[in-house]
Amino acid sequence: MTYEAAQPSWWSGRQAQHPDYLYQHIRLLNLEDSPARLTETRLPALLGYACEAGVARNQGRVGAAEGPNAIREALGKLPLLHGGPVALADAGNIRENTDMEGAQKGFANCLKTLLETGYFPIGLGGGHDMAYAHYMGLRGLMPGKGRLGMINFDAHLDLRQPVPRGHSGSPYHQMAADCEARGDRFSYACVGVRADANTQELLDRASQWGVLCLSRDSLGDTGAAETRLLAFCESLDAIYLSIDLDGFTSAFAPGVSAASPMGFTPQEILPLLRAVWDTGKVVSMDLAEMNPGLDRDGQTARLAASLIHTALHHPGLL
Structure with a gap:
């Protein structure tokens, strides 16, 4: 596993007389230098998971290792508006193309450092095996009996068995096993689940484990979907x-890595994202499976960047 400290060359944008764009407000953060705890308002910090080994193990299309920097390239060009953060920290990348478990351990440790020093981590992927790494970084920081819940906006439940090893389709199965070993309740909601993207075994497993599944078809009724999602968040x-x-x-x-014409649209999930952010309980987030080698005109990178931009400017999230 290699830790790549953030570089100024990763950030560029439109030349402007005034500091109007995000690339002009980047704070480079080297986690090998033991960053001091923030004394100001909690800052968002990007952390890249430049790993596609889990996608390859899951028989997906590789290329996601270059996802984090593609998202940065699109994000830097967007404006920083009133109501946004005073700055955006970049904590670099965990880079590894073969040792997925090593990448997960490195990402978890870096994420834990960001949380302990007062940052709001935003993971950039990379395969969705990043999710288990993210969970591992969070779980040791929950105070007392604090209950951690996972909300995944995804067509896939990602509850496949990690056999013989974990992969991009198994992170929530691995979380469930860890919760069971620790005596914790497995609290998981998946939004946008598609019947054509999950086997019957996975759907049955979700039902058995009490997973809240909001189907792709149910997203047409935003009010009903929001009610169910907020009920999940309540406890x-x-x-x-x-x-x-x-x-x-x-x-x-x-x-x-796995494109489909039958997925959800940004307009369908933005109200649900805002509802979750409004709970005041979101401690970190990530975006996974960005594959720039398969992108068209940078469209997916721009979508990821716009979602992050929306989060950065959402009142009360940071």
């Missing part, structure tokens, strides 16, 4: 939010 103390870009229809997200 939680903290929420880890993940957005798998392959949940979107390929009209919006062609550059992913």
